Amino acid sequence: MYNATSQEVPLGENGTEETPAIIRIDHLTKVFSSKTKTVTAVNDVSFEVKRGEIFGLLGSNGAGKSTLIRILTTLLSPTSGQAFVDDYDITKDQEKIRSIIGVCPQNYTSDLELTAYDNLEFYGKLQNVPDSLLPDRIMELLKMAGLADRAYMPVGTFSGGMKRKLEIVRAFIHRPLILFLDEPTIGLDPEARREVWQQIMMLNKEHTTIILTTHYMDEAEKLCGRITFVEHGRIIALDTMENLRKLIPAGDLIEIGVNHMDPRAEEAIRKVDLVNAVTVVEHNVTISATNGSQVIPSILTVFEKYEVPIISISIRSPSLEDIFIYLTGKGLDGGNGDGNEISGPGRRGPP
Amino acid sequence: MMPGILKSGVAIFRRDIKKFLSNPFIIIMTLLMPIMYLVVFGNAMGGTLTHIPVGVVQEVPPYNDTLLFTSAAYQLNHISQGSQSDAEKLLDVTIYTDEAQAKRDLADGKLSAVIVFPSLVSNDNAVRVYVDSSDSVTPSLVEGAINQVLQGLGAKNPIIVDKIYGDIKYIQFFGVGVIMMAIFSATSFGGGLALIKDRENGIHEGYLVTPIKRTSIIMGIIASGTVRAFIAGFTIFWIDLLVTGIILQSFQDFLLVLLVIFIACVGVTSLVVSFASRFSAQQEYQSVIAFFNLILFMTSGAFYPVIGMPGWLRWITLINPEYYGVHALRSILLRDQGLSVIGIDLIALLLFSMAMIILGVVTYRRTLE
Secondary structure (H helix, E strand, O other), X not given: OOOOOOOOOOXXXXXXXXXXXXXEEEEEEEEXXXXXXXXXXXXXXXXXXXXXXXXXXXXXXXXXXXXXXXXXXXXXXXOEEEEEEOOEEOOOOHHHHHHHEEEEOOOOOOOOOOEHHHHHHHHXXXXXOOOOOHHHHHHHHHHHOOOHHHOOOEHHHOOHHHHHHHHHHHHOOOOXXXXXXEOOOOOOOHHHHHHHHHHHHHHHHOOOEEEEEEOXXXXXXXXXXXXXXXXXXXXXXXXXXXXXXXXXXXXXXXXXXXXXXXXXHHHHHHOOOOEEEEEEEOOEEEEEEOOXXXXXXXXXXXXXXXXXXXXXXXXXXXXXXXXXXXXXXXXOOOXXXXXXXXXXXXXXXXO | OOOHHHHHHHHHHHHXXXXXXXXXXXXXXXXXXXXXXXXXXXXXXXXXOOOEEEEEEEOOOOOOOOHHHHHHHHHHOOOEEOOOOOOEEOEEEEEEOOHHHHHHHHHOOOOOEEEEEOOOOOOOOOEEEEEOOOOOOHHHHHHHHHHHHHHHHOOOOOEEEEEOOOOOOHHHHHHHHHHHHHHHHHHHHHHHHHHHHHXXXXXXXXXXXXXXXXXXXXXXXXXXXXXXXXXXXXXHHHHHHHHHOOOOOOHHHHHHHHHHHHHHHHHHHHHHHHHHOOOOOHHHHHHHHHHXXXXXXXXXXXXXXXXXXXXXXXXXXXXXXXXXXXXXXXXXXXXXXXXXXXXXXXXXXXXXXXXXXXXXXXXXXXOOO
C-alpha cells in the first residue's frame, strides 16, 4: 500500500520506554537442514523494535543477521517461534507485511541493464504506487540519492556507492513504515559510506523505523539508537550504546606506547588502585581502569620508577568493538574464537 | 618433483573433475542425452509407417461390389509391415460407399489415401488413388501396397495416382517443424533463462519482498516470453517460405498461421516457464531444457510422420505442444486446410497452456527456501 503522506507517528526518543513496539519477535528459531548437516542460524531469539528508532543488528559474518532479516521480510519462514511486524504475523499475513516494509538486501538486486529511473519505476509499480504520483516520486528519490543527473543511465555504469544509494531509496519508494537495510555500506569507500549514513538518517527523520544489520562498529555507533549483538544465532546483548558501555567493568581504556616494557612495571601497575586489567602487546600497553583520568598520575609514577620511557599516551571510552570483544572474546572481522568462546568474558575482561 | 607446467595442469584437471562429480544431476543429464538419441531418435526416424488410414470405394454403377473390390479391400487390410514376430498392419482400411464422402475425409485429414476401384463398365479399368502427399513417405507406401495386392490377384488394372497436394519436397515437410523449434529455442533462452538468471543474480530477492503475487510473476514472464517466441517463430516462418518455396494460398491462411504460431508460443512458453520456476541454477536448467528440446522436437513429427513411431512414443506426442503446432501448421501450409481441421490442435494447445500456467504458479517458490 502506498502512503501518500508520511505517517504521523509520535517520535519518542530512541530507546525510551514509552514508544510502542513495531516489531515483536518471540522465541524465533530457524534451522537449515541438509543431508549432511543441520545449522541453527537463528537460535531462540526474542526482542522488540520500537517505532521510529534505528535499530542495529550487529554481528560477525554468518552470525545469523541476514537470516533474521529474511524471516522478518517474509523471504524465509521460521522453524519455530513467532514474530509480528506492525501486528501482522509473519507466517500468516505476509502479503500485508510486504506492503508496509521496504527492503534493501545485502546483494545488489537492481537490474543492471535498466536505467535508474526504470528500476525505480518497476519497483514503484510492484509496490502499487499510483501511476499519477510515480514520476514525481521517482525524481524526488533520485534527488535524495544525488542521482538525479544519472536518472536515464543504466545502473550497470554506476559505482558501488551509487548503486547502494539507489537501492536504499528504491526500498523507500512506497514510504514504508519499516525499512530493512542488510549491510548497507558493505564494500563502500569511506566517503560513500558517509553519504549512505546521511541518507539513512534522513529517511529516519521521515518517521521510518529502520533496522540495519552491519558488522561495522562505527556504523552502528553512528546510526543506531539501540544495538543488539548477534552471535551464533543468539542475541548476546541488546541495549543503547550508553548502557552497553556499562557492561565493561573497566570504565576507560588507557593506551601507552613504549619502546620496551619492564615486566616489573607491568606487575606494579596491576596493583594500582582502580586498575582492572593490563595487556601488553609489543609496544603497546593497554590498561583498563575505572575512572581512568584519576588513575593516570599513579600509573605515570610507576613508569618513572622503573625508568620506562613513554612515547605516547591516550585515554578513551571503550568502543562498541571493545564491548563486542569483551562479550564474545573475538573481533567482528577476525573471528579467532570458536563456538566455545561465546560464553564467558573475552581476553580484555577482568582478570 | 613434478615440473611446474604439469603441476598446474594437474591442478586444473583435479578442480574440473571435483566440480563434475559434485553435481550428479548434470552427470545424469549428460548420460541421458545420448540414450535419448538412441531410443527416441532411432525410433522416431527409422520407424516404419503402420496403420495408415485409407478408404476404399467401389465406383458406381453397378451398385453391387465387384470381386476385385472385395478381394483387394480384404488383402489391403491384411498387409503386414516389419518382421514376423511383431508384424503390424500397414494399412487400416475403411470401406466407403460414397466416393465424395471418402474424398472429404481425405481432405479433412482423417484418411491418408482413398483408393477407388473401377466399376465393371469402366473403360480403362484403372484403379484411381488419391493420396495425401504432404509427407514424402505415405504415397509410395500406399502405391506399393496396391501394386502388391493387384499382382497377387492377377489383375492388370493400371494405377492412376493423384497426389492431392502435389509433389511436396522433404524440406517443405520438415521446414514447418523448424518454426516450432525456433519458438522453443527463443522461449527457453528468453522466458525461462531470464527467470533463472534473475534468481541467480538475486533480483528475485529484491522483488519477492514486495506485495507481488506468484500469478503476476508467472503471467508476466509467460507474456514476455510469448512475445519473444512469437517474433522468432514469425521470422522463421518467412525464412521457411523463402527457403522451401511453400506458397501461401490465401490471406485467411496467413491469419491462421499467425494464430497457430501465437497459441503455440503460449503453450511452449508456459511449459518452459513452469519448469524454470523450479530451477535456481542455469546449468541444471540448461541441461533439462536441452533434453526437452530434443524429445519434443523429435516427437513432434517434424522429421517423420508421427504415424511411423512406436506406440509408446506416440503417447508422448499427445502431450507435446510442438506436435499440435507442427500438425496445425502443416495442415494450413501444405494441405490448405482450415479451422475445421486445426481446431482440435488449437484446443489441445490451449488446454496444455492452461495446465502449464497452473503448474507454474503452483510450483513457483514465493520464498527463498
